[in-house]
Structures are given as structure tokens and as C-alpha cells.
Amino acid sequence: MNYKNSFSVKAFFDYLREKRLMGVKCLNCKNLMIPPRLICTACKKANLEWFEFEGAGALETFTILHVAPTSLKDKAPYILGIVKLNEGPLITGRIIGVTSDKPKRIRIGMSVKADFIQESDSTILAFKPNN
Amino acid sequence: MNYKNSFSVKAFFDYLREKRLMGVKCLNCKNLMIPPRLICTACKKANLEWFEFEGAGALETFTILHVAPTSLKDKAPYILGIVKLNEGPLITGRIIGVTSDKPKRIRIGMSVKADFIQESDSTILAFKPNN
């Protein structure tokens, strides 16, 4: 077994800064995972390789955050969603390109694609509707 | 049993602001405690009354803090000590009135008395040597 791999939180964000949405693929059972893991969630083997997701998917659910934590107080209200990527896995992201004062405009099932926004010191995963 | 007493952390500091060093006395076994408690450490009864300590005692041990936590970085090096009060109990305080560059001048056993210093928003218990 190889313990010394780099499927780390840091690597995910390093890739995100390069506008790449990276997860892993299990070399044993082909299971796709994002964010990257060190052990396959399906077959429990630690035999993985990087896998790049296209970033396209459909909105599985969402919320509009009105009461925000300290660091994001100025940004509220903002929208969050969970997106089902076309490759299968789901992931959480900020939803941009729709305004929070019209929640009816945000539809579960609408197709979205990944975007990468800069916030404070880090790159944040976001999704915006496909028009 | 009376659960609703005020032998609280807040009360200790409220008294400290008034330059009073307050602990409690057990009405059952006469045990003296400082800081105040809600249950006697000796007989385990919750039957206490406030007791004012004179603030005089002897230095039981001390240290000179060179690597300080963030909020006290500017104050380092500073001296801390545990004082055995004349009434019996021991308590921790900042040691003032001696300079930290002469550790030999700080003697275990030396007699000290309580002082109350203002630091940021709170009153801090300090002790200084009796001269």
C-alpha cells in the first residue's frame, strides 16, 4: 500500500486555483469520488488516481443563506447548492449568476457549470446556470 | 438544597474589580476555598457563604513567562506565581513589583500581598512583595 499519496485537501484547492475540478478514480472498482479521498468509499482500497471532472451538472438542491457566519456577513444573502455532476458524484458549491431575491428563479434540476471565484485568500467552488 | 446561589466566576471577578479577594467558607465543615465554588471540596455539601481573604500570603512557586500567548505577547516576559494565602488556600496570580531579569530576586517563601491590575477589559489578580 502506498500511504504517501497526495490526494489531499490542499491538492484539491491547489487544482481549484488552476480552475480544475479534481477528484479521484478508484483503480480497483472505478468508483469516482470528489473531493479526493485516500481510500475508496466503495471497495475500501487505497489505489486511486486523479480524475478531472468537467464541472457540468444539475442542481440537486439549494438554499439562500441570510444569517451568515462572521467572515461572510457582508456577502449575505448568498446562495448555496449541491450539484449532481454529470459524472455521478454530488458536490457543494456557491451558486452564482442568479439573484437571491428571486428564489423562484432557482430551480432544482436546472443545469449548471462550475466556476471558480476568489474569496479572501482562497478559491471557492461555484456553479452558475447554463444559459 | 439551594441551587440558585451566586458563587460564580462572574461574582469573583465582580468583587475583584472592587479590589476584594473573595472565596467561600463551608457552613458545614468550615473549609475555606478560593476561587468560590458551589460545592465544598471537603465535605461535598452545597452550603456555603462568601468569605473575604486578606490577600496576604507567601510565594509558593513562580515562573517567568517568556513565550506568551498572542494577547500577552507585548507584556512578555512577565512573572506568574502561586501564593499560599495566610488563611490556607493557594491561588495563582501575576507577580508584580519585581523585575523579570533578576529571577534570583524572586524567592519562594517571600511574603506578598494582593494587588489588582487592570488588563484589557478585566481586572487581574496580582501579588507584590511586602517591603
Next chain:
Amino acid sequence: MLMNKVALIGAGMTRFHHSLHKDKSSRELFVEAFLECLDSVDKSISHKDIDALFISATASEFFEHQSHIACLLSDWTGLNPIPATRIEAACASSSAALEIGVFAIASGMYDIVLVGGVEKMTTLEVDEMTYALMSGLDHPYECILGVSNPGLYAMMANAYFEKYDSSWEELTSISIKNHHNASMNPKAHFQSEIMDIAKKISQKKGLKFDNEMDFLKSPTNPYIAHPLRLFDCSPVSDGASAILLASSKKAKKFTDTPVYVTGLGHTSGTMSLHDRRDLTSIPASVEAGNRAYKMAKIESKDIDFAMVHDCFTPAEIIATEDLGFFPRGEGGKAAIEGRTRINGEKSINTDGGLKAKGHPIAATGTAMSYEVWKQLRGEADKRQVNNAEIGLIHNVGASGGTAIVQIFRR
């Protein structure tokens, strides 16, 4: 195996409240619950009878810059030098502590163990408190994005609405019922019906609300995380709760009416909400329930009453489905029809739930057991469930990364 080996012989808790405990810190809160717990033991108990302490505080690091709190509470209760250990599993912390107390006794190591939890939350402003509790989520993959606990349950609610063609109106049945139950609970944070609160506000602000729905839909009930509004969320409360556990052998020395632990279920879910395929259920709750039923050798229909984790209103609906009380998609309808009120088909959150009783995070699990203790001993006063024989608690950590179900009988 473990079934009936351990019993509750005492229970105590502070009132849960946002301002009543302003001048108290964790240690004073917990001592208050502890003293009531000692007093509740029918045939009296003393410090020297207690062998160990498993205590929870969920986020005392942020609220009071205090960890190592089990040691502190062992000291402040006068129980020192008995072993003292802090247990943390987010909002399910103190039910995890109770479970470990059961293990410790059943192992033969101890006869009597004190478990409980305390949370002093009101030291922080709402935005800081929101961030503190976000430490229970996946930091890089949820927290950094600004996902809060209400945000996660809001996303579950929207997924549920979509799947079952339901809407926010259904959720109000939960808060209305739980406020009603809390109005009969002297330990509850809120002790008034929603309409009473609405009336108070309307008098003060010169507004007028025709009925509960009129109030709940008004800007006086603002959005926290759409679709969830203020009255969909449990309040911020300070509080503590404590339970004394004893081996069933020793229990009779302390009380003629012990409450037995008959079922334990505890499972972990994925840390992130997004790692679950169905967002309208909490898989860890389903599995924890199944494990608890199996150990207790009963089915969900045998449960007379249950305290379920209603940190936000959709959580209660999902919980009653996950635990098998109602079919999928029908938890909200069941509540609307009154089937979950006290002495309805299944009495849910007789104490007012987290929503109205309050949710001082680490105090919640053992406060649920406190209500079960009261109910099974017939001491729940106006909230009493008739012929209460089997009670269940269901305690969830964050969005379902932890789920704990415990079953008790008299």
C-alpha cells in the same frame, strides 16, 4: 447482551434559556443540573457512590475558550478524583456520553456513572455562534463555502419539497406543536404557544396577526436560510443536563422505579451532506434506529413516545420517517393531522423539542433522556403520555454525520 444491564436512577437539568443564565458559566450550569440530578434519586445518593464521569461540551473552545471540561466539571461537582472524560459528537455529544457510560458499567469497570452535557452559548454574537457551530461540518468542503447548519437543513427541506411535492407550510405544523408542548414544560426555553408570542410582538410593534400562519409568513419571522425562517430553527440557549446511570443490579438500591436502557444504536454518516445520494433522509438515522430496535427486540410501532432531533423543523419530519413512524413523504402530513401530538398516535417531542425547549448543543442528548425519564416514571405532569412504557430518543450530529438512537423502558 447489553439490554437491560444498565438503568437510569436520576436525572437533572437546568432550564434552557438565552438570558436567564447570563451570569453563569459552564461550571455553574452543570453543577445546577448535577445537584438536581442527585436530588432526583429516590433513595438518596452521595458523591462517593459515583465512579466516573462522561461529559460533553460541543464547542466550549469557542464559547469559553475552555477544553478539558470533563476534568473541570469533575472538580467543580466535587467528584474529583474520579475519572472524567469529555465526549464529542457535535449535536449528538451527550447521547454519545450516555452510550459510553452504559459500556463502562456493562464492562464491569464501574457501578455508577454520571453522564451529561453543558453548553454556554450566549457568550457569542449570532454570526460568531453560527461560525463556531460550523466547525461540526466539513471545514474545507462545506464550511469555507459559507454553509451553516440551518443551510444544510434548508437544502434537505428543498430536496424534500421537490421529491414529495410538499412545501414550507407543512413545516409550521412542527413548530406550532412543539411550542404547544413546551408551554407545559417548566424547563423549556420558550413556554408559550406561537400565537402568544405573536400577540406579544403585535402589541409591542403595533402589528396585527390573524392567526399563526399570518404571523409565521410575516417579515417578523425572517428568513435564516431560505426556505427556513426564524421559527423553523431551534433557539440559542444556555443549559446543562445530567443523568445518573447504574448497573441494573445496583439500581434497586437507589430507586424502586429505574428506567432501563434497552436499545442502543449509533452510526456515522458521511461528513458532508453532498456525499449522500438521497437528501430527503438521513441514512445514519435509519441505521441507528434499526440497530436500537434490534437490540431492544422491538419494532418502531412499539415505541410509545419519542424525542427526535428537531434542530430545524424539516429535521423532525425526516426523523419520524427515518425511524419508521410514518411512511416516506408523510411525516409532515402526520404532524398536520395531529398524529404526533401528545397522546396522538405517536407522541413526538413531548418536551417541546429542540425547537421550543431549546438546544444548548451538548446538553441536548441527555435532556432528551431526562424527558424520557420523566415520562416513564409518570412525572411529566400536563405533558404526560398515557401508559408510557417504551420511549426513544434520536439525536443527530450536524447534518447527519452522527446519529444516535436510544430506547428506554420502565
Next chain:
Amino acid sequence: MLMNKVALIGAGMTRFHHSLHKDKSSRELFVEAFLECLDSVDKSISHKDIDALFISATASEFFEHQSHIACLLSDWTGLNPIPATRIEAACASSSAALEIGVFAIASGMYDIVLVGGVEKMTTLEVDEMTYALMSGLDHPYECILGVSNPGLYAMMANAYFEKYDSSWEELTSISIKNHHNASMNPKAHFQSEIMDIAKKISQKKGLKFDNEMDFLKSPTNPYIAHPLRLFDCSPVSDGASAILLASSKKAKKFTDTPVYVTGLGHTSGTMSLHDRRDLTSIPASVEAGNRAYKMAKIESKDIDFAMVHDCFTPAEIIATEDLGFFPRGEGGKAAIEGRTRINGEKSINTDGGLKAKGHPIAATGTAMSYEVWKQLRGEADKRQVNNAEIGLIHNVGASGGTAIVQIFRR
């Protein structure tokens, strides 16, 4: 009763280090220890064999804004949905987790349990880290005054010097020995003798040190909390450790050489140092030791080797006295005379101790058990204690608010 009911069947840990794990967070560190732990099981083990998880992180709230970490690690190890609970008792957290793992198995609830701890410390600057770890002290009565963990042990050291007419020079025997032991431990943070470090520094800075004492007395070894200097303190390290426990019945299925848990002792002391009448001993350690000896039915003289809690050099001296290895006031002299070196009269901290192996807080307790595991199986290589049959670990929370002693035999 509990004696010999539970055994260690596997052990793993990361190297402890301040820079090597720069790019890893808690989850990656713990998975690394976990995978080594799985690999260490002689007859192989798989995920589905493991029933539950008790994991420690002491101050992950400050280091990574992450609580609910047992759930996170259950998820990241792939062990989800097994129950996962976080255990905290300051610096004694993961030995408390091991103890609870033993209870859980002995209760009959589980057969195989994973315990361990992780601490990712290097995310903070020294002053912030100092403050984070001060949460383990009594916040209003110690922390606010600016008392740090080294400050508390410095005060114990001065009290000890006064009582036994000893001095700082005695302490250096501890750091010199522990660096020597760590130089033979591939998992240790420092893997070099103090004199080697002194030589490196002297080359770089153009200084010259005649011997260890010359170096240790120089400004290159600055004061942290007088009389303690940098080399009296354990370093800041990232790391994780994990232990697999099994019921003794099941253990043989996984290994022919299990390591049995024979003695458990755990007590709480006063939260504040000032609440103890004698500052030259840690009463909780004395009592925890006595309880562990009693359960294991042995005396201190029967211990072949011990990992004791040397977070600061005076702690090791006090520990060897508190545990009954040496008479009061003679712990330091024993070290100077070489009686505590490997294969001396009593081999102490064969792995380099917290001082030189490193002290990622919550990883420390089960890392001590890791060394006991290695020693009792004869796998400690150049550090091997001859005829090692009974090993002890001694893990202290903060200034002694918690003390845990555990005894193992092969």
C-alpha cells in the same frame, strides 16, 4: 475483571514532525496512521471487521476549525457507517479513547474497535498555538493571567528545586536521554542526539559548544518559561496514531502475539495547579498508577519499561516518582545515573518521549501504546528492551487535571 479481556492486535502511526506533514490536514494524517495500523495486523484485517471508532483530537477547533472529527475520520478511513465518537481529555485524550475502546469491547457491544488520535498543530503561529493549548487550563483562574502549559510545569519545577535542593541542571539529563532514544526511532520528530543538533547550529551560526551542557546553557537554548528552556519542552509536531483493539477471544484470529491490556487507571485532579497542596507531585498520577497496578495485580517494581508523560523535562522526573519507580526527590538523580536509559534499571521513554519523539497532543496517548506494542513484540529494533514483558504508559492532561496509566503485557 477487565484484566486481559482486551488485546492490541495492530498499531500504526505517522512520523511526528513539524514540517514533513506541511501539506496534510488531520484527515490525511489519520488515514496514514490507520493504513499502517491495518498493515500491522499479522493475519490481515479488513474494514468490515471493525465495529467502532473512538478518536481524539484535542484542539482541532483552533488548528483547523474542525470538530465532529470522529465522524470525519470514520468517513475518510472508509469505516463509515460504524459508530464514531471523539474523546477529549487534553493531552491525555487518546489514552482515554483507548480506555473507552476497552470498555466498549468488554461490555460485549463490539469485538473490534479502532482507537487513536490526531493533531495538526502547525497551522498556527507559536503564540496562537500557546493560547489554543491554554484552553486545557482553568480559563478564568489560570488562562486569563497568562499561565501557559510550560508555565505550569516551570512552577512545578521551581517548587521541586526548592523542596529537594535540586536545580535545572538535573533536568538536562532527561532531554539528553530522550534525544538519544529518539535517535533510534524512525517515527520520532527529532532523530538526533542533542550534541548533533548543537554541532549543526554551531556550524551554521559560527558558535562553539564544548559539550551538551555548554549548548543547553547558551542563549541558543532560550527560556520559554523560566527555569525551563527550549530543550526542556516537547516540540510542536503534526501526527497521528492508531491502535486496533480486539476482545481477547477474537484476537487470536488476527495475530499470534497480541498485547493484552492488563491494567487501567484514570483519575481526575484539580483543574487548577494552585488547588493542590504539594506542587512537586501530580496526585492524579499517583492514584491512576495505584489503580492500574491494582487491576493488573502487580507493583511498580514489576514494570519492565514505561512511556511517561514528559511534555516538559520536570514532568518525567515527577512521573517516575509518582509511579513509584524512584523515591521522592530522586527521580532526577536516577536519570543522571543512567538508571532510566534503555536496559537500565527501568527503561523510561524508550521512544524518545514527548520531548524528542514529539507531542501532537491527541496522538500522544496511543503513540505511547504504539511503542509498548513494538517493545512487547520485540520489534523495537535498536531501542529494544531486553525481556520486555510488562510495559506501562502514563499520560497526563494539562498540569494533571487528568492522569491515565495503562499496563500491557505480552
